[in-house]
Amino acid sequence: MKVDNKPGRWLTAALLAPTSMWFVFMLIFPLIVILVFSFGERAAVGGYAAGFTLEQYANLPSRLKAFQNTMVIAPAGTLLSLLVAYPLAYYLALRVSRRFKLMLLVLVIVPFWTSLLVRTYAWIFILGGRGIPTLLEFIGIEGVRLINTPGAVLIGIVYGYLPLMVFPIFVSLEKLDKTLLEASSDLGSSPFKTFMQITLPLSMPGIATGCMLVFILLMGEFLIPAFLGGGKVFFIGNALVDLFLQSRNWPFGAAVSVTLVVIMLITVSLYMRMVMRSKTGRDESLM
Amino acid sequence: MSKSDDNKPITAKKFMQYFRSYEKGSITRRHFLGVTGLGTAMTVMGTAMPSLWSGKAHAFGDLGDRMVFSTWPNYQNQVNLDEFSAMTGVNIQVNAFGSNEEMLAKLQAGGTGWDVFVPTNYTISNYVALDLIQELDLSRIPNYDPDANNPKFAGPATVNGKVYCVPKNWGTTGFIVNTKKIKSGPKSWKDFFDVTMGKGSGHTILHDYQLTTIGAALCALGYSFNSIDAKELAEAEALLIKSKPHLFAITSDYQPGMRSTDAWMSICWNGDGTQLKNDMPEMDYVIATDGGEIWTDFYAIPKDAPHLDAAYAFINYMQDPYVQARDAAVHGYAPTDSRAIALQPDSLGSDPILHPAENLMNGLEFGAAQTLTDPIRAEVMARFKSA
Numbered sequence: 001m002k003v004d005n006k007p008g009r010w011l012t013a014a015l016l017a018p019t020s021m022w023f024v025f026m027l028i029f030p031l032i033v034i035l036v037f038s039f040g041e042r043a044a045v046g047g048y049a050a051g052f053t054l055e056q057y058a059n060l061p062s063r064l065k066a067f068q069n070t071m072v073i074a075p076a077g078t079l080l081s082l083l084v085a086y087p088l089a090y091y092l093a094l095r096v097s098r099r100f101k102l103m104l105l106v107l108v109i110v111p112f113w114t115s116l117l118v119r120t121y122a123w124i125f126i127l128g129g130r131g132i133p134t135l136l137e138f139i140g141i142e143g144v145r146l147i148n149t150p151g152a153v154l155i156g157i158v159y160g161y162l163p164l165m166v167f168p169i170f171v172s173l174e175k176l177d178k179t180l181l182e183a184s185s186d187l188g189s190s191p192f193k194t195f196m197q198i199t200l201p202l203s204m205p206g207i208a209t210g211c212m213l214v215f216i217l218l219m220g221e222f223l224i225p226a227f228l229g230g231g232k233v234f235f236i237g238n239a240l241v242d243l244f245l246q247s248r249n250w251p252f253g254a255a256v257s258v259t260l261v262v263i264m265l266i267t268v269s270l271y272m273r274m275v276m277r278s279k280t281g282r283d284e285s286l287m
Numbered sequence: 288m289s290k291s292d293d294n295k296p297i298t299a300k301k302f303m304q305y306f307r308s309y310e311k312g313s314i315t316r317r318h319f320l321g322v323t324g325l326g327t328a329m330t331v332m333g334t335a336m337p338s339l340w341s342g343k344a345h346a347f348g349d350l351g352d353r354m355v356f357s358t359w360p361n362y363q364n365q366v367n368l369d370e371f372s373a374m375t376g377v378n379i380q381v382n383a384f385g386s387n388e389e390m391l392a393k394l395q396a397g398g399t400g401w402d403v404f405v406p407t408n409y410t411i412s413n414y415v416a417l418d419l420i421q422e423l424d425l426s427r428i429p430n431y432d433p434d435a436n437n438p439k440f441a442g443p444a445t446v447n448g449k450v451y452c453v454p455k456n457w458g459t460t461g462f463i464v465n466t467k468k469i470k471s472g473p474k475s476w477k478d479f480f481d482v483t484m485g486k487g488s489g490h491t492i493l494h495d496y497q498l499t500t501i502g503a504a505l506c507a508l509g510y511s512f513n514s515i516d517a518k519e520l521a522e523a524e525a526l527l528i529k530s531k532p533h534l535f536a537i538t539s540d541y542q543p544g545m546r547s548t549d550a551w552m553s554i555c556w557n558g559d560g561t562q563l564k565n566d567m568p569e570m571d572y573v574i575a576t577d578g579g580e581i582w583t584d585f586y587a588i589p590k591d592a593p594h595l596d597a598a599y600a601f602i603n604y605m606q607d608p609y610v611q612a613r614d615a616a617v618h619g620y621a622p623t624d625s626r627a628i629a630l631q632p633d634s635l636g637s638d639p640i641l642h643p644a645e646n647l648m649n650g651l652e653f654g655a656a657q658t659l660t661d662p663i664r665a666e667v668m669a670r671f672k673s674a
């Protein structure tokens with residue numbers, strides 16, 4: 001059968017149409033609007049007024065601190081999530097009996113059934129003065145301040161993003177060929193060496209995916225720093241919320257967005273290249 | 288009602304009896320809602336059993352089954368909303384907002400689907416200029432009595448001789464102090480910032496709101512709350528940035544921090560002051576001697592409100608003095624309507640936080656329209672937050 005016969009091509013086009021339309025109207029078009037806005041001016045009462053100026057981009061240094069905070073805390077949060085998620089995923093994939101596996105997996109998802117906003121708000125009380133610090137006072141540790149610190153934001157991040165990290169790692173560990181582990185120990189490797197030489201490399205695709213998912217979302221995060229950072233740990237996402245909803249300086253907001261998109265493109269492509277290079281010779285797909 | 292009856296749904300006949308006595312005023316609305324179970328089941332009653340509403344209900348006409356009400360957090364009595372739904376069959380979707388800017392941004396973007404919203408005095412002329420709100424047909428709001436409303440508060444509703452909204456509540460912006468933690472008794476914004484950067488370091492909350500936060504800093508420096516002078520704003524910015532390391536938080540949601548006693552002082556709207564003092568007597572609400580804000584909130588209808596009839600019915604309902612008093616009993620802000628104030632219990636009607644003495648309010652200013660939209664103020668706030 002010829003592949004490029006006419007009805008077939010029509011069918012392909014028809015099937016691709018919804019995706020292409022979505023791509024054009026929901027991604028390309030808004031990006032163009034943002035790009036155009038970023039060269040405009042703030043209207044007298046806020047919003048957008050047509051124009052062509054580079055003023056917005058010249059003003060970017062005034063948000064340097066927000067960019068810095070994001071570029072430090074987003075990678076740190078990703079790394080911390082990985083360190084917390086890996087043992088959990090390992091346990092779920094390789095140690096738990098089939099009977100409990102499903103139940104425990106569901107428990108990881110359960111928090112997703114409630115809005116992140118509500119769950120993060122709850123952490124305000126857990127980390128606040130009458131929460132964990134009061135418990136610490138009972139065992140003699142006084143004067144601990146948790147809420148409204150970068151540490152509180154990191155705790156909120158690990159809590160909120162954990163499932164996104166657990167699942168990709170779980171999947172790659174789950175399909176890992178267990179006979180390799182047996183072979184390794186039969187040949188005299190210590191458990192640590194087996195882990196470093198077999199388990200960890202084979203779970204790299206999951207780690208790479210999980211890190212990317214968490215990192216990309218974190219770069220746009222605003223809720224957790226607003227709630228647990230008390231407005232003092234300021235992310236680029238918070239700057240955007242402010243610019244669009246508070247000061248209504250849409251052109252500057254657009255310029256910050258464009259800058260963020262560019263930073264993300266560079267960071268993610270560097271990351272992808274690094275990941276690709278580290279797995280040369282292996283044909284396992286990344287995602 | 289005997290105990291055994293409690294578990295049974297009320298019969299239609301009995302319901303109508305209660306409804307008639309409610310109409311005649313022989314029982315209170317709360318009692319009516321309580322015994323009929325309408326407080327919880329209002330939507331079911333309103334929509335599924337329209338035939339019950341043979342009497343008064345027809346006066347409402349067909350208002351549709353829904354409307355959207357955009358307002359502030361902790362700012363309405365749910366009993367009122369439920370009762371309105373029960374009487375009219377209109378379910379109310381409530382959106383709570385954090386700032387006037389956010390409301391303005393949403394309305395400017397268009398397609399909000401809002402029917403009634405609650406703007407503050409200084410935004411109204413902007414809304415009119417942007418053609419975002421409707422002139423009100425006061426004949427459709429018979430419960431609103433202009434003569435019962437102090438013109439000082441109701442004034443901003445009229446722009447170019449046309450009335451665009453009716454008042455909801457008024458209040459002041461001062462600060463709240465936990466006197467168990469701060470014993471020096473700060474009286475002014477200058478004291479407020481001194482304590483923040485002194486003994487109270489690490490325990491002060493400033494609003495995530497340029498109008499009040501920059502306004503407080505300006506007053507502390509001896510300038511007008513409404514200043515848009517670049518030099519004065521630069522000084523205010525310097526003060527804010529200097530105080531930032533000493534802050535507990537920058538948030539308009541300051542009650543949790545004050546209640547947990549993590550925070551000892553916060554910029555505060557007087558209704559929150561009442562709510563906090565009710566639960567924690569050590570909380571003192573202070574109207575600063577060096578200035579501050581006085582404000583009125585209004586009910587308004589966006590230009591593109593999809594349920595106009597329901598919007599008018601709702602505003603009219605909320606202007607009923609009894610309903611206003613019941614609203615105020617929950618959220619702690621003072622009505623502007625003298626008829627509603629007369630209905631408040633003495634403890635509220637003479638409450639110094641709700642109804643401060645005139646001489647205390649001499650230094651207070653109504654926020655100005657340009658204070659809200661001034662680009663320098665917006666940028667000062669943004670720089671302070673990202674500093």
